[in-house]
Structure formats: structure tokens, C-alpha cells
Amino acid sequence: MQTRPLPLVRMAVALLACMPSFAQSLQPITATENAVICKQSAAIPVALVPGQPASYKVSGELCATEDELRSETTVQLLIHGATYNRDYWDFGIVDRFKYSYAQSAARYGFPTFALDEIGSGNSSQPASDQITVQAAAYVAHQIVQGLRNGSIGGIRFGTGSPPGS
Numbered sequence: 001m002q003t004r005p006l007p008l009v010r011m012a013v014a015l016l017a018c019m020p021s022f023a024q025s026l027q028p029i030t031a032t033e034n035a036v037i038c039k040q041s042a043a044i045p046v047a048l049v050p051g052q053p054a055s056y057k058v059s060g061e062l063c064a065t066e067d068e069l070r071s072e073t074t075v076q077l078l079i080h081g082a083t084y085n086r087d088y089w090d091f092g093i094v095d096r097f098k099y100s101y102a103q104s105a106a107r108y109g110f111p112t113f114a115l116d117e118i119g120s121g122n123s124s125q126p127a128s129d130q131i132t133v134q135a136a137a138y139v140a141h142q143i144v145q146g147l148r149n150g151s152i153g154g155i156r157f158g159t160g161s162p163p164g165s
Helices: 007-025 101-107 133-149
Strands: 036-046 056-065 076-079 090-094 097-100 112-116
Touching: 036 101, 036 133, 056 101, 056 133, 076 101, 076 133, 090 101, 097 101, 101 112, 112 133
Parallel strands: 076 112
Antiparallel strands: 036 056, 056 112, 090 097
């Protein structure tokens, strides 16, 4: 009587045979050689409600390489959770290295803009009853408009592909 390999054994052998090509596919596509530059924007004027004057300020940080600072480059808007600030995107020490998602993404072709939402970090601190989901969404909308029209960072960011793609 001839025995056949168990289905799991056959699957494991097939996976091991594919591992070199699979591992190679996990490598980053291309990392730009330029250094990542992070610039803080500390006084972006915003309103909490449409039709009101932009009497509040939002703080944020744009991280990009020199190659990425050109019109129509896609930018990632990084919005932290409710009880954090833009430091949420800097994970601290990982394997003895300081890790920043914002800088890492920029290093691989995706400029980032991490903001301190209204009421947190270095942004204006209005009364808590004014910080609503609708106000946060409207502030984010104004930041997107500023990134697209060039008033934040001096670059008219778009929705196209990252450099080198």
C-alpha cells in the first residue's frame, strides 16, 4: 500500500519552494536616496464651522524628500486618534532605532503631513463643546484644501502616483 503525503505537508513543501520569490516581493520597491526633510507649520488658519472666520490655528509637520516636493505629488494626511497629537505617528524606539511612520513613508516616496487636530498638541484649544466630529471633519477638509492649493508647504499636492511609480 502506497502512502500519499498529507495535504498540509504538500502545502508546506510548496510554500518553502516559493519562499525566495515571495520574500523578494516583500522588499521595498525603491527608496529615494535623498534625506527626508520635516518642516513644521505652526499657524494654519482654520474655522470650525463653514461661514465663520478662520480664527483658530492648526499645527502640523510636512515630511518629504527634495524629489517629492513637486506639484501633483500625492501626500498622506496623517490624522491621529482622539486623545493623541501628531506624535502618534512617531512610534519611539523600535529595535534600538527611533521609528517615525511619517519619515519612513516619505523615505519611500510618500510625503506626509501629520497634523495636531484642533484641541490637541500645538493647535488652538477652543472650548470642548466646540470640538465636535463635524468641526474635526471641517478642519481636515480645510487642511486638504491647503495641501492641494499650495498654501501649506508651498507645493500644490495632488492625488497622483508617488515619484518613481
